[in-house]
Every structure is written in C-alpha cells, then in structure tokens.
C-alpha cells in the first residue's frame with residue numbers, strides 16, 4: 058500500500074528538471090531520507106530499514122550496475138526487501154542512471170575502491186580488492202577456512218586455518234595476513250595492493266614463513282577480468298618467488314577463468330601449474346559465490362592433477378540466508 062502510494066506520487070509528477078538530485082528527492086527520499094542516510098522506521102513502516110546510501114562503506118561496495126539493477130527491477134529481484142520498489146516501468150534508463158550516480162556522489166572520499174574493481178576471486182592470484190569474506194577452500198586433500206575483514210577504506214586483515222585429510226596430522230597450520238590497497242582507478246578499471254602473509258611453525262609448517270606480495274587486477278572492456286600476483290617466500294632467508302596470473306570472461310553469472318602459477322624456488326626445480334576454473338555467482342544478491350577447477354601441473358616435478366574449489370560469503374553484503 059505504502060509503496061504504491063509513493064510510486065503513484067512519483068510517477069504522476071514528472072520531475073521539472075531531470076537531475077539525479079531532483080529525481081532522488083521525489084522518488085527516493087521518503088524512504089532513504091533527504092540525505093540518503095535513511096528515515097526513522099516509525100516514519101516509513103518499512104520491515105527492513107532502508108540502507109544508508111550515503112555511507113562510503115555501503116555505496117562503494119557494489120558496482121553502479123548492481124544499484125541500477127536494484128532501482129530498475131526492485132529489491133525483490135536481488136533477494137532484498139519487497140519494500141524497495143522497482144522503477145523500471147515509470148522511469149527511463151537515463152533517469153535511473155542519473156539518480157544512481159547522484160547517490161554514488163554522496164560518498165566523497167575517493168579512498169574507497171569502487172565495487173567495479175572487485176573482480177571474481179581466482180584460485181591462486183590474491184585479489185587486490187579488500188574484502189569482508191568467509192571462504193572455504195578445498196585443494197585436493199587440503200582444506201582452508203579463510204576469514205577476511207576490511208578496516209577502513211583500504212586495509213584488510215585475514216586469518217587462515219588449514220587442515221589436511223590424508224591420514225596424517227589433520228591440523229595443517231595457520232596464517233595471518235594484512236593487505237593494503239595502494240592504488241585504484243575506476244576509469245582505467247585497475248587496482249593494485251600490497252600485503253604480507255605470516256605463517257608460524259605450527260601444524261605441518263616446519264619453519265616460520267614470511268611472504269610479502271603485490272597483487273594487481275584489471276578489467277579491460279569490463280568483461281575480461283585479469284588478475285596477477287607476485288609473492289616472495291622468506292623462510293630462513295629468501296626461499297623463492299611465485300608468480301600467479303589469470304584471466305577470465307564474464308558471461309552472466311558465470312566467469313570461466315584460466316590461471317597459471319609459476320613457482321621459482323631459490324634451489325630446486327621450477328614448477329608451472331595451470332588451473333582452468335569456473336566461478337559462479339550463487340545468490341541473486343551476489344554475496345555468495347563458488348568456484349570449481351582443476352589444477353594441472355604442466356612443468357616441473359611430476360604431480361597428480363587435483364581438484365580445487367571454494368565457496369565464499371561476503372558477510373558485509375547480507376546475511377547468509379538473505380539475498381536468494
């Protein structure tokens with residue numbers, strides 16, 4: 058009832074000047090507040106309080122395309138609240154773009170990397186985008202549980218617990234990591250970050266290991282995410298380097314990718330591994346995704362091919378049960 062009244066009022070009175078701000082005031086401010094920061098629940102009777110759209114943390118997290126889709130098709134199409142109406146029938150595509158750009162402009166801090174640079178997670182190449190995520194990874198008989206947490210616009214902390222199911226000790230070890238987004242550019246669709254991983258001598262890890270890394274992502278053309286990482290391993294001195302590189306193609310909810318990992322130890326043979334993989338967006342909201350692939354050693358010590366897979370949940374985007 059409330060929604061239809063708002064919609065009727067909005068669509069029956071076309072904006073005098075079609076600027077994003079004017080359209081916003083007419084169509085959206087009753088629920089999202091004059092400043093985009095929401096309206097007290099008692100005034101709107103919304104079941105789910107409307108999000109604070111002026112908050113950089115929220116507005117930078119998703120690409121413009123996602124917000125355009127939510128405004129065009131309504132909250133329900135993305136597994137969000139039915140209270141978020143769809144404007145696709147009454148508003149033109151341009152008007153929706155203007156109003157979304159106006160909303161995005163309410164975040165004025167350029168330090169937050171935009172969601173357009175949050176490329177699908179690859180198996181090897183550490184993502185440059187800072188994340189709020191829980192990831193479960195399986196590589197052959199090894200499993201890892203990863204917890205990633207953003208701090209402020211550019212920083213991310215990470216904790217990993219590893220297990221191995223091969224008949225030996227189950228506890229594989231732990232790793233702590235930090236990542237910092239050095240640079241990003243929306244017009245160039247590029248992002249670069251640095252980080253450090255620290256693995257103590259615990260479980261199956263015989264020696265302390267320190268691994269500084271540099272990670273890079275780009276998306277030429279907007280549909281071919283390319284990601285790369287260079288990592289050095291320090292274990293009682295410099296032990297070697299690893300170069301990971303992958304490229305994919307976005308096809309709707311699917312992103313087939315091909316990744317290569319080249320291990321260059323200081324002593325011993327080098328190793329090249331290829332991993333064709335398929336990333337899939339599982340939830341309509343896009344906060345739950347999975348990937349499955351196969352790791353094929355192509356050069357270096359002979360090893361069997363093994364299955365690699367992960368499932369991830371972006372917990373800042375929505376509850377695990379929401380967004381389907």
Ligand code: HEC
Pocket residue numbers: 059060063081084085086087088089103105106107108110115119124127128132136137138139140141142144156157160
């Ligand atoms: C009738 C109330 C109502 C109106 C009018 C309304 N919204 Fe919403 N909107 C909501 C609610 C409630 C949510 C939260 C949905 C959820 O989290 O499940 C929402 C969510 C959103 C989101 C998603 C935020 C996120 O977390 O990613 C965007 C973007 C948005 N609204 C934009 C708009 C724009 C732009 C307009 C005007 C063209 C508008 N809304 C009008 C109620 C409304």
